[in-house]
Amino acid sequence: MTLLEIFPSLRGAMTPRMDPALWPISTRHDQRGRVCIGDVALEDIADQYGTPTYVVDESDVRHRCRTYREIFPDSEIVYAGKALMIRAMAKWVSEEGLGVDVCSAGELSIALAGGVDPSRIILHGNAKTVAELRAAARAGVGRIVIDSPSEAALLASVCTGPQKVLIRVTPGIDIHGHKAVSTGIVDQKFGLPAFSEELERTVAVVNRAANLQLIGLHCHLGSQITDPEYFRTAVATMIAQMNDIRRAHNLILTELDLGGGHGIAYRPGDSQLDLTRLACVIEESLDDACIRNRFPRPEIVLEPGRAIAARAGVTLYRVQNIKTVSGGRTFVSVDGGMSDNPRVSLYGSTYDVELVNRHSNAPVREVTVAGRHCESGDEIAVGTKLPADLHVGDLLGIPCTGAYHHSMASTYNSVCRPPVIAVLGGIARPLIRRESIDDLLAREVGM
Template sequence: MTLLEIFPSLRSAMTPRLDPAVWPASTHVDDHDRITVAGVALADIADQYGTPSYVLDELDLRHRCRTYREVFPEAEIAYAGKALLTRAVATWVTEEGLSLDVCSAGELAIALSAGVNPRRIIMHGNAKTPAELSAARDAGVGRIVIDSHAEITLLAATLTRRQNVLVRVTPGIDAHTHRAVATGVTDQKFGFPLEHGQADEAVRRVLGQPRLNLIGLHCHLGSQITEVEHFRTAVDRMIAQMAQIRIDHGTILTELNLGGGHGISYVCGDPQLDLSSLAATLDDALDDACARHRFPRPRITLEPGRAVAGRAGVTVYRVVSVKHVTGGRTFVCVDGGMSDNPRVALYGAHYSVALANRHSIAAPAVVTVAGRHCEAGDELAVDVQLPSDLHPGDVLAVPGTGAYHHSLASTYNAVGRPPIVAVRDGRSRELIRRETVEDLLRREVSG
C-alpha cells in the first residue's frame, strides 16, 4: 500500500505531475496513478502497441484547428503538412475547415489519397523537381508557391491552363527568438529577397508568363516565433511590396500568405505565441499599412503546423537500464532515441519527461534520458528530474511530440520507425503501424 492510498488528501497538496501548457488538454491521472490521454492509459498503449510509440490525441488536434478558425474568422488557415501528415490527420484538419499545404509529391499523394480537395492544397518547396511540379499541375492544386527562377520557366513550359501562383518573398526580418529558427532573413535558401530588387525581378518574370496567374505573395519568418511584433513588421513590408507591384505592373494582388512558425511550449515556463494577440496585431497592421499605401486589404493565409499538431502528441518509451556514472551523470536509457526524435540533436530542443505507469514518492533525481543509438549525442532530455527509483520496465512519456517527430524519423541502426496510435474517447487505434525488420529487408534488391 502506498502513502497516497493511506492518506488520499496528500494528492491535492502535491506538485502537479503534468503542466497543462505542455500536455494534451485531455491528459489526466487515473485511479491507478497512471497518466492517461483521452481516457487511455499510456502504460496500456505501451503494453498493446509496444515502445516507442507516438500517441496522438485526435480531439486535441481538432480543437486547435477550430481555435484557429475562431480566432481568425476572415483568414484562410492552411495546415502545414510537413509537421505531421497521415491520411487521418489530413482528414481531421480538412473536416475542421482548414486547407492544407504540402512540400513534396509524397505529401501531395497522402493528401489526395485522403480525399482532400486539390483546390484547397498549396504546393511549397524551395527545390521542386519537374516530377513534383507535374504532379501538382495534374492534381489541379489551388496554388503553387514559386521559389526560384528555374521554377518559373519549368512550370510555365508544362502548363496547359492557367495556374494560380504565389511568389515567396524573404522580407529581411530576423525573428530569431526563444529557440527559433529564422527563415525570414535574406541570406537563406527560401524565396526571393526584397533587397536588391530580387523579388521585383521574380514578379516581373512570373507576370511575363501568360499561364502563370500571380494572385499574391508568400513569406515565412521562421519557426517557434513567440513575439507578435515580427508579424507586424512582415505585414508592413509585404503590403508595401504589393503596392509597388500595382504601381510597376498595374496588377493588384489579392492574397498575402504570412506562413506559420507559431511557437508552442515544450517545457514548463516556455513562452508561446498568443493567438488572440496575433489576430489583433495583424488586424491593426493591415489597417495601417493598407491605409498608408491606399491598397485594398488582401485575404490573409496562415500556415500553422506545430501549433496544431505539436501538443496533441506524446511519445511513450520503456526504460531499458539506469546507469549511474561515479562522478558523472545518471543515464536513464530507453528503447527509442534520435531515430524517433532527432530534434534534440538537430536543434538542441528541450522536452519534459514524466513517469507514466505509476506515481512514485521517491526523492527526485537529476538524470539524462538517453537513447539506444550508437551516438554519444543520442539524448532525449538532459538534466531533467525523475523519481530516483526508476527501474527497467517503467514507462516514460514525453509530451509535445506531435510535430516533426514522425515526419523526421529515420531507420538509423536499422531500427524501425514507431507506430502512430490515435486516442479518442477512451479508445485507441493505429494510424501508422510499426516498421519492422522485414520492412527494411524488403527494400533490398540484391545480396
C-alpha cells in the same frame, strides 16, 4: 536498482505535477494513477503496441484547428503538412475547415488520399521537380508558391491550364532563433529578397505566362516565434512590396500568406505565441500598412503546423537501464532516441518527461534520459527530474512530440520506426504500423 536506492537522501521531496500546457487536452489520471489520453491508459497502449510509440490525441488536433478558426475568423488557415503528414491528419484538419500545404509529391499524394480538396492545397518548396510541378497542376492544387525566376518559367511550361501562384518573399526579418529555422532573413535558400531585382524578374516572368495568375505573396519568418511583433514588421514590408508591384505592373495582389512558425512551449515555463495577441497585431498592422500605401486589404493566410500537431502527440519509451557515472550524471536509458526524435540533436531542442504508468510519491532526482543509439549525443532530456523510485520497465512519456517526430524519423542503427496510434473516446487505433526488420530487408535488392 531504483533511483531512490541510489540516492536515499532524496526521501521527502515531492514529484512535480504535470504541466497541462504541454499535454493533450484529454490528459488525465485514472484511479490507478496511470496517465490516460483520449480515455486510454498510455500503459495499455504500450502493452499492446510496444515501445517506442507515438500517440496522437485526435480531439486535441481538432481543438487546435477550431481555436485558429475562432481567433482568425476572416483568415484562411492552412495546415503545414510537414509537421505530421499522414492520411488521418489530413482528414482531421480538412474536416475542421483547414487547407493543407505540402512540399513534395509524397505529401501531395497523402493529402489527396486523406480527402483534402485539391483547391485547398498549397504546394511549397525551393527545389520542386518537373514531376512535382506537373503532378500538382494536374491535381488542381489551389496555389503553387514560386521560389525563383527559373521555377516560374518551368511551371509555365508544364501547366496545361490556368494556375494560381504566389511568390515567396524574404522580408529581411531576423527572429533570432536557431539558424536552421530562421527563414525570414535574406541570406538563406528560400524565396526572393523584398524589393530585389530577382523578385522583379520573377514577377515579370509570371506576368508573361498566359497560364499563370499571380494572386499574392508569401513569406515565412521562421519557427518557434513567440513575439507577435515580428509579424507587424512582416506585414508592413509585404504590403509595401505588393504596392510596389501594383505601381510597376498595374497588378493588384489579393492574398498575403504570412506562413506559420507559431511557437509553443516544450517545457514548463517556456514562452509561447499568444494567438489572440497575434490576431490583434495582424489586424492593426494590416490596417496601418494598407492605409499608408493606399492598398486594398488582401486576404490573410496563416500556415500553422507545429501549433496544430505538436501538443497532440506523446512519445512512449520503456526504461531499459539506470546508471550513475562516478562524479557525473545519472543516466536513464530508454528504447528509443534520435531515430524517433532527431530534434534534440538537430536543434538543441528540450523536452519534459513524465512517469506515466503509475503515480509516485517518491522524491525526485535530476537525471539525463538517454537514447539507445550509438552516439554520445543521443540524449532526449538533460537535467530532467524523475521519481527516485523509477525502475527498469517503467514507462516514460514525452509530451509535445506530435510535430516533426514521425516526419523526421530515421532508421539509424537499423532501428525500426515507431507506430502512430490515435486515441479518441476510449479507443486506440493504429494509423501507421510499426516498421519491421522485414521492411528494412525488403528495400535491399542485391548483395
